[in-house]
Amino acid sequence: xxxxxxxxSVTHYMASVFKDVGGFVHQAEDEIAAIGFAIGASYAGKTxxxxxxxxxxxxxxxxxxxxxxxxVPLVVVDVQRGGPSTGLPTxxxxxxxxxxxxxxxxxxxxxxxxPATIEECFHFMISARKLAEQYRCPxxxxxxxxxxxxxxxxxxPQLKEEWLSPPIDQSRWDTxxxxxxxxPETGVSPRPIPGQKNGNYVLTxxxxxxxxxxxYESEANQNATAMRSRKLATLQKSLKPPSINGDESGDLxxxxxxxxxxxxxxxxxxxxxxxxxxxxxxxxxxxxxxxGLEEIxxxxxxxxxxxxxxxDDMNDPMYNRGNMRHAQLATILRSLTLVDIxxxxxxxxxxxxxxxxxxxxxxxxxKLGGTK
Amino acid sequence: MIGLKCDWLLExxxxxxxxxxxxxxxxxxxxxxxxxxxLTSIQKLCKAEQFAPEETVFVSGIGCSSRFPHYxxxxxxxxxxxxxxxxxxxxxxxxxxxxLFVVTGDGDCTSIGAGHWMHAIRYNMxxxxxxxxxxxxxxxxxxTSPTTPAGAYSNTHPNGAWIEPLNPISVVLGITNASFVxxxxxxxxxxxxxxxxxxxxxxxxxxxxxxxxxxxxxxNYFTNYMDDPSKVLMMSHEDGIPTTDTMKRYxxxxxxxxxxxxxxxxxxxxxxxxxxxxxxxxxxNAQKYHExxxxxxxxxxxxxxxxxEKELGRFSI
Numbered sequence: 001x002x003x004x005x006x007x008x009s010v011t012h013y014m015a016s017v018f019k020d021v022g023g024f025v026h027q028a029e030d031e032i033a034a035i036g037f038a039i040g041a042s043y044a045g046k047t048x049x050x051x052x053x054x055x056x057x058x059x060x061x062x063x064x065x066x067x068x069x070x071x072v073p074l075v076v077v078d079v080q081r082g083g084p085s086t087g088l089p090t091x092x093x094x095x096x097x098x099x100x101x102x103x104x105x106x107x108x109x110x111x112x113x114x115p116a117t118i119e120e121c122f123h124f125m126i127s128a129r130k131l132a133e134q135y136r137c138p139x140x141x142x143x144x145x146x147x148x149x150x151x152x153x154x155x156x157p158q159l160k161e162e163w164l165s166p167p168i169d170q171s172r173w174d175t176x177x178x179x180x181x182x183x184p185e186t187g188v189s190p191r192p193i194p195g196q197k198n199g200n201y202v203l204t205x206x207x208x209x210x211x212x213x214x215x216y217e218s219e220a221n222q223n224a225t226a227m228r229s230r231k232l233a234t235l236q237k238s239l240k241p242p243s244i245n246g247d248e249s250g251d252l253x254x255x256x257x258x259x260x261x262x263x264x265x266x267x268x269x270x271x272x273x274x275x276x277x278x279x280x281x282x283x284x285x286x287x288x289x290x291x292g293l294e295e296i297x298x299x300x301x302x303x304x305x306x307x308x309x310x311x312d313d314m315n316d317p318m319y320n321r322g323n324m325r326h327a328q329l330a331t332i333l334r335s336l337t338l339v340d341i342x343x344x345x346x347x348x349x350x351x352x353x354x355x356x357x358x359x360x361x362x363x364x365x366x367k368l369g370g371t372k
Numbered sequence: 373m374i375g376l377k378c379d380w381l382l383e384x385x386x387x388x389x390x391x392x393x394x395x396x397x398x399x400x401x402x403x404x405x406x407x408x409x410x411l412t413s414i415q416k417l418c419k420a421e422q423f424a425p426e427e428t429v430f431v432s433g434i435g436c437s438s439r440f441p442h443y444x445x446x447x448x449x450x451x452x453x454x455x456x457x458x459x460x461x462x463x464x465x466x467x468x469x470x471x472l473f474v475v476t477g478d479g480d481c482t483s484i485g486a487g488h489w490m491h492a493i494r495y496n497m498x499x500x501x502x503x504x505x506x507x508x509x510x511x512x513x514x515x516t517s518p519t520t521p522a523g524a525y526s527n528t529h530p531n532g533a534w535i536e537p538l539n540p541i542s543v544v545l546g547i548t549n550a551s552f553v554x555x556x557x558x559x560x561x562x563x564x565x566x567x568x569x570x571x572x573x574x575x576x577x578x579x580x581x582x583x584x585x586x587x588x589x590x591x592n593y594f595t596n597y598m599d600d601p602s603k604v605l606m607m608s609h610e611d612g613i614p615t616t617d618t619m620k621r622y623x624x625x626x627x628x629x630x631x632x633x634x635x636x637x638x639x640x641x642x643x644x645x646x647x648x649x650x651x652x653x654x655x656x657n658a659q660k661y662h663e664x665x666x667x668x669x670x671x672x673x674x675x676x677x678x679x680x681e682k683e684l685g686r687f688s689i
Contacts, residue, residue, distance in 0.1 A: 020679035022671025024664075026465065029491040033458035036451075036488075040431075040462025043449060044470070048462070066452055156688055159677050194447040194463070194470055197426045202396075202441045202448030214442065 007079040031059035045168030045193035073132035091349035095309035112287040116261035119154035146259040173199030187230030241292030246279030249299035254280040267357035406558030406584035433480035437504035440475040454485030457492035472499040495661035506586040551576035551658035607650030
C-alpha cells in the first residue's frame with residue numbers, strides 16, 4: 001500500500017492484525033511500487049493484495065496491464081472517492097468503474113466486483129482471491145468512501161479453512177504443460193511458480209505464445225489476446241442472473257451497484273407502498289456482468305441506473321442521443337444489452353438519499369404515464 | 373544386462389549442472405555488446421555455485437540489458453520499464469529460498485526507475501542488482517541517459533548532452549542502509565566474475581555497476597580506458613573484490629581501499645581523473661527488510677483460524 005485517502009483505514013487495520021494471521025503490510029515508496037511488490041509476491045506464489053483509491057489506480061495502470069498480460073493473480077481494492085485529479089478525497093463517488101474497465105494500454109480484460117454492504121465486503125475478499133487464482137488475472141473490488149467509513153452489524157461469519165490461501169505449490173511441474181497452456185474452451189491455464197522443478201519460464205509483458213516466448217507473429221497475438229478475454233465469458237457462465245427486488249416486470253427498473261443498495265431499496269419500497277410499479281436490481285459483478293440482464297430489462301418499460309458519478313442531465317435540451325454522456329454503469333449496460341437505458345446520477349460528495357431516488361422514481365414513472 | 377530397481381524411480385539423484393543448464397536461446401544483442409560477457413560471467417557463476425535453475429530468478433525492467441532473463445534457463449520476470457526492483461522486492465519479501473538477481477540499465481534504473489532504486493537500496497533485501505551502464509538508451513535508439521557524459525552526441529541532444537552525468541555510485545553511497553556497492557567493467561572477465569561472485573555472496577542488496585560497452589551507439593566511450601588501463605584505478609582489499617595477479621598485471625594502477633570506510637568510499641566514487649573499480653563499500657550489519665517481512669510466513673492454518681476467530685470475537689455483541 002501507499003497512503004491515500006480514503007483507503008488508508010484498510011491498511012491501518014491490517015497492519016495491526018495481519019501479523020497474527022501470518023501476513024504483513026508493505027508500505028511502498030509509491031503506488032507503482034506497491035502494486036509491483038504485490039505482483040512480485042504473487043509471481044512467487046504468495047497471495048497479494050493492493051489497496052488504493054482513484055488517483056492510485058491511475059498510477060498503477062501500467063502495472064495492471066502487466067498483471068493482465070502476464071496473467072498474474074492479484075486482488076486490487078479501490079476505495080473510490082470523488083475525482084478527477086485530487087477531487088474530493090474524503091467524499092464518496094462511484095466514478096472509477098470505466099477507468100478500471102477500459103483504462104489500460106491495449107486490451108486488458110479483468111474481473112470487477114462491487115460489494116454493496118459491509119458484510120459483502122468481508123465475503124467478497126475471499127471470493128476475489130479465489131477468482132484471481134482460478135482465472136489467473138487481476139480482480140478489482142470496488143468499494144467507496146461510504147462503505148469504507150460505515151459501520152454495520154452482520155452475523156458473525158463461521159470461519160472455514162477453505163477460505164485460507166493454500167500453501168504454494170512446489171511440486172514437480174509436468175514438462176508437457178506449457179506456462180500458458182490455455183484451454184481453448186475457457187482461456188484458463190495453470191501457472192508454474194518459482195521453485196517448481198521443470199516449470200522454469202520467463203514471464204514477460206511482451207506479447208507471447210503459450211510457451212511464454214516473445215511472439216510478434218500476428219496469429220500468436222490474436223490468439224493470446226482472445227484467450228485472456230475468453231476467461232471473462234467463462235466466468236460469466238458460472239454466474240446466476242441477479243435477483244430482482246420487487247416484481248419481475250412493470251414500468252420502471254432501477255439498476256444500481258455498490259454502496260447505494262440501501263438507499264435504492266428504501267426508495268423502491270416507499271414508492272411501491274404508494275402503488276408505483278417499480279423494481280430494482282443491484283449488480284455485484286461488473287466485469288463480466290451477471291447473465292440474463294437483457295431479458296430482465298426487456299420486461300420493464302424503462303430502465304434507469306442510479307449512480308454516484310457524473311452524467312449529462314437528461315432533461316437539459318443541450319443533450320441528445322448523439323452527445324449525451326451517460327453514467328458509468330449505464331454506459332456499459334447500454335453497449336452490452338442494446339437496451340435504451342437512462343441514467344440518473346449525481347456527484348454531491350455525499351451518499352445518495354432515499355428521498356432523492358424516490359423523486360427520480362416519481363418523475364420517471366410520470367413520464368411513462370404510469371399509474372400510482 | 374542391468375536390472376531396474378523400482379525404488380530407483382523415486383529416488384532424487386544428486387544433480388550436477390553444466391553451463392548448458394543455464395543457457396536459453398541465442399542472445400539478440402549486437403555483436404561486440406558488453407552484455408554477452410556479463411551473460412557468460414553469470415552463467416559461470418550459476419555453474420560454480422550449482423544453482424538449481426528452478427530456485428533461481430532473474431528480474432529485469434525494459435531495455436537492451438533487460439532482455440537478459442530470456443537467455444537464462446531459470447525462472448525470469450521481464451517486467452516494465454524501471455520497475456524491476458519493486459517486483460524483485462515483492463518476490464524476496466516472502467521467498468528467502470530463491471537466488472535472486474535484478475538486471476537493469478542506466479535508463480531503466482537511474483532514470484525512470486530512480487524512485488524505486490533509492491528505496492530498494494534502503495530496504496537492503498538479499499539480491500544482486502546489476503546495473504548495465506552503457507551510458508545511452510540503446511533499445512530506443514540512442515537517446516541521452518542520466519549517465520551520458522556531458523557533450524556527448526545523442527538523438528535527443530544532437531549538439532551534445534547539456535549537463536554533467538549522474539554518478540550512480542555516489543548516489544547509492546548517499547542512501548541509508550546501502551550495504552554492498554561495487555563497480556566493474558565488462559572487458560575484464562576475471563574482475564567482472566569476481567565482482568559478481570562477491571556480490572552474490574554478500575548477505576543483503578549488492579549493487580554492482582558494470583561499465584558496459586555499446587559498440588553500436590557509443591563505441592568510443594570507453595576506448596581510452598581500454599587503450600590505457602592505467603586510467604582505471606583498481607581498489608583492492610582483503611575484504612574487497614579478490615584481485616588476481618592477472619588483474620594486477622592489466623590494471624597496473626591499483627590502490628588499497630578498506631570497504632568499511634564510507635567516507636573514503638565516497639571520495640573514491642567522486643574521482644573523475646580515473647575510473648575507480650572494485651568494492652567501494654560493504655556493510656554486513658545493515659538491516660534487511662525481508663527479515664521483517666518474512667516474520668510469520670509459516671503460520672499454520674490452525675493458528676490463522678484461531679487468530680481470526682479471536683479478531684472477529686472483538687466485534688461480537
